[in-house]
Amino acid sequence: MTTSSTPNGDTATKVGFVGLGTMGEPMSANIAKAGFDLRVYDEDAGRAHAVADRIGASALDDAAGLAECDVIVLMLPTSKIVRSVLVDDSGAGPALRLPLRPGTVVVDMSSSNPQDTLATGEVLSAAGVHLVDAPVSGAKERALSGTLAIMLGGNDDAAIARATPVIDAMSAQIYRTGALGTGHAMKALNNFVAAAAYTAASEALISGERFGLDRQTMVDIFNNSTGQSFVTLNVLGPHIVDGAFASGFALPLMTKDVKIAQAVQAAAEHEAPVCAAVVGALDDALTELGNVDHTEAYNYWNLR
Known part of the structure; x- marks a missing residue:
């Protein structure tokens, strides 16, 4: 795993953040505030650059740049959009849309359908990529203060451990709910x-x-x-x-x-x-x- 040093000397993974809306912008700001090497991406490239300037992150013009990240956080409207970012369904069978490295941890913090989460997780798992579901509660006010409640589901304890420091930057409480999909449920x-x-x-x-x-x-x-x-x-x-x-x-x-x-x-x-x-x-x-x-x-x- 590629690491860099935070301002206080701790090692931190390279983090990507996708989706810079009402919740996503303050959540990404708290990740940057925690000292992580953060790259942000949004379908609206102008918004990505404006947010990056405000919070002290780097903006990605192409989602392919997420392949450089060790942990990728998604905060998107639906699980269908989450899948469209991660999975290419246009071929004979589903495949990764992004050139993610084996061992990459993807954290879906959206309000996704758990059945869709399980299906997307299968595609990622086949490529050695770990999917964790970690939806949030607390609305914009707690996103701003970094005190969201997190419902965390996943199948790989090591992947969850790698993602937890990033999630901690946005939350006051993490509730471990069980296997992949239980967080979204x-x-x-x-x-x-x-x-x-x-x-x-x-x-x-x-x-x-x-x-x-x-x-x-x-x-x-x-x-x-x-x-x-x-x-x-x-x-x-x-x-x-x-x-x-x-x-x-x-x-x-x-x-x-x-x-x-x-x-x-x-x-x-x-x-x-x-x-x-x-x-x-x-x-x-x-x-x-x-x-x-x-x-x-x-x-x-x-x-x-």
Whole structure:
């Protein structure tokens, strides 16, 4: 493994980072801040160069430059896009799209479908490349502070050990979930729980206000009662009561994640009517509103 020295004298792997969006930019910034030799890549080359200048990294104009890296982190919208970066499916059989060296560790921190993760992992494994799934929770605020919660799945303990110092730079807590794919399954289930809380809280606010209750008063009571959740503490006040509608988490992504959770539950042969109801509510809002912040679903539901 190629190593370089960090400012404090420790050895560090060469790290590549793909996907510099709302979450990816602050996550990559924390990797650079930790002293790693970081190269960033984004489909938008101009963005890659601008981010690299801001965080003290090198920008790659071609994804092939990732082959120089020992650990490659991906933070992308879907598992299909993750696969398109890593795997060439245009030939007789799937093959690596990038000239990655055996022993390279790829860390998919996206909210991916675990079945897709397993399929992509098989292609990488055949080439001696290790795939680790390490999706995150904590939204943009914790991405900025480097205190994300990580759900870590993988089959090779040595590969996980090599990736862990990089992941540590972005996180406050790493939860080892099991084999490859379990991290992505856990992330989908977590986001289902959050989406269910948001859907239920929205229904409560809408019906309560129509009954004559004040929205802020309801939020205050939720937050000091058994209805308290991440949603009531962090979403309802700024984005519903104050009308920001700018959580940074898009409605299509939330809907996608809950559908992944539904697929996980189906694979486990578990009847999940609450999940089905949440998928239906989100799908209705998505059909009407399109690519908006997920908090704007409230406005659609309030009109029904």
